[in-house]
Amino acid sequence: MPIKVHDQMLRSTVVLETRDPGRIAMYVCGPTVYNLIHIGNARTFLWFDFIRRYFLYRGWQVTYVMNYTDVDDRIIERAGVEGVPADAVTSKYSKAFEDDMAALGVNPADIICRATDHVEDMVEAIDGLVERGSAYESDGDVFFSIESFDAYGKLSGRTLEDMRAGERIEPQAGKRHPLDFALWKSAKEGEPSWPSPWGPGRPGWHIECSVMSTKYLGMGFDIHGGASDLTFPHHENEIAQAEALAGAGPFVRFWMHAGLVQMESQKMSKSLGNVVLVRDVVARYPGEVARYWALAGSYRTQLTFSDGVLDDSAQAYDRWSTFLAAARHALGGDMPATPAATRPADAEPPEGPGGEYVQRFTDTLDDDFNSSGAFAVVHDLVREANRCVEGAQRGPGEDRNLLIAFTETFLELTSVMGFRFDAATGSDELTARLIDYLLELREGARRNKEFAAADGIRDRLESFGVSIEDTPVGPRWRLGTPPAAA
Ligand SMILES: [Zn+2]
Structure with missing residues (x-):
């Protein structure tokens, strides 16, 4: 069965046909490194980590690129508050991001690109846009002219009138249209700046993603991901920049957006200002529990966060670790290791007692990463495997063979989900x-x-x-x- 994904541009679930057969080029908007990330941000990164793991499991070659936004108004503001240079802020919070990701078992992207390392590329792209009449200079700033790009609004499905009404964007001096956005911002006193044909300044946020994604992945790469609140204006603007500069589209073949996280309890918002940091969560629950919570529901839904839902995830996850500890105890030296299995779509159907579960697992995930179905498969597997534990503990025989096979399948499937049961039980x-x-x-x-x-x-x-x-x-x-x- 081919893998299907929900494409935001088409607003439907379609077969994932990549630019190059067997290869996936994906880009996900990374963090702005000026503060500690919250659990809502983390859900997006957990999901794309899982999606990458799943592609690899299905035998695809994956190139995963992520950016760090390390030049931004909020960074400059934070540097002022902390009384340190901007690059001290960005290196501190890049490291914090990486620590948080490690605590959640999220593997780093294959290529991590920092905006400040690519300013020359961005200046070149902006220059090209000005030359093509898609952008204009105004008093040291450069703006993208959205009226020059006919397809503006195609990703979010909005007309210019909708956007103007919805966003209530104030007209700004020097802009031709209120929704024109900055590609280049002239430097103010004491701000980090780079030279450009329009004088010293810094790039806007949107231009970094279209420039860096196409630099590493080329035009027409396969998947662009991010949180759903980036659809407009960020991703809309990326499309306009990239396609206007290239003179043709598409910039991206498939747009995938992870749903947002909603806070539930009033209490939590009082004490924590309505955001729950990854740091706070992993101080109280194992990272695997947060991973369980984030992945157990479809990536496209809005997810509610509360202590209650984390407790539920902890309980469900506990059923898995309890099973594994029982299996380890029963099997002793026969305990299997996590297999480094791949299951390409064109391979032979999986064999053995666990084969049926592998098949169900891939069938459900091939369908736009239906993870709730996949979690149910693992729970079914654990239920059946648990019935073999007592027999297996008595010694050699059918139950023991079954338990070995089921345990191996369990380790295979949960490792695709990014759980590290070999290490997680601590045993x-x-x-x-x-x-x-x-x-x-x-x-x-x-x-x-x-x-x-x-x-x-x-x-x-x-x-x-x-x-x-x-x-x-x-x-x-x-x-x-x-x-x-x-
Ligand atoms: Zn981006």
Whole structure:
């Protein structure tokens, strides 16, 4: 089955036909590096991380480009507030962004491009736009003339009248049309600036993305992603710049937008100013729980954030880690590693007991990344696999073989989703052996009717976050999710 994606330009779900067969060139608008990112920003980056992982899993070659906006009014403002140069602000918050992404298990893009490293390219593009009559200079600033670009509004589906009414943009001195936007801003005293034919200044925000994306991916690249609030004006402006400069389109083959995150509780907005930082979330929940929350619903929907929904995600995620700990305990040295599997669409159908789950997983994700379906497949797999655990614990036989196969499939599917179960449970080999050994001591104490000693071992283990369940075939343990701080 071919992969289908929802294209914002067509407003429908269509087969993903790429410029070059088997290859995907994708660009996602990255952060403006002037503050700590919130969980709403993170959802977009988690999603495109997942989308990239899925393409790779399906056997595509992916080039993923992301920008860091490191020249912007907000950066200059922040530098003033912190009393430091602008580049101190941007290096501090680039690093913070990377730390937050690492905490969520988001892999860096293949190419990360910083606006300030590409100002010459942008000056050249702006110069080209002026030459073609798509842009004009006014007192050291350069504006894009939206009336020069007939297709302006095609992505967001708005007419000029809609935009003018909706955005309430005030006319600005020097602009020919109120919606004309700045490609180049003349420098004010003390601001970072670069030389240009129009005098010292800095590029506008929109021009950096069209220039850097086409520099690394060429015109007509496959996927341009970002949060849905970038559709207008940012992505609309990128299209106008790129297609006006090239003299033809399309700039991008498929536009994919991630839905926004809505805050639920009034309480949260009071104490945290209506934004919840990634940092605050990962201090209270494992990064995997935030990932679970972000990916379990379709990328296109608006998602609500609250402590309650994170608790729900923690519980659901816990069912997976509980299963894995049980499997690890039952299988011991037969525990499979995460397979480095790829499942290209034209490959043989997956075999073995887990094959049916792999098939369902790819079928649902091929359909515009229907992740809620994919999460349901993994839960179904875990339910079936759990039924084999007790039998597997008794020794060789059918249940044990099934459990090995199901566990391997579980690791395959969850690693495509970006979960790191090998590391996430924290039960590396030595930890697992030590816990098993302590439980043997506890069993010995119980056999000798030394119940106080047995309970003591249990209490101590539980105080370390190891929860123990006694089953007919012996105790089972797992490392629990750290309790959420009050
Ligand atoms: Zn952008």
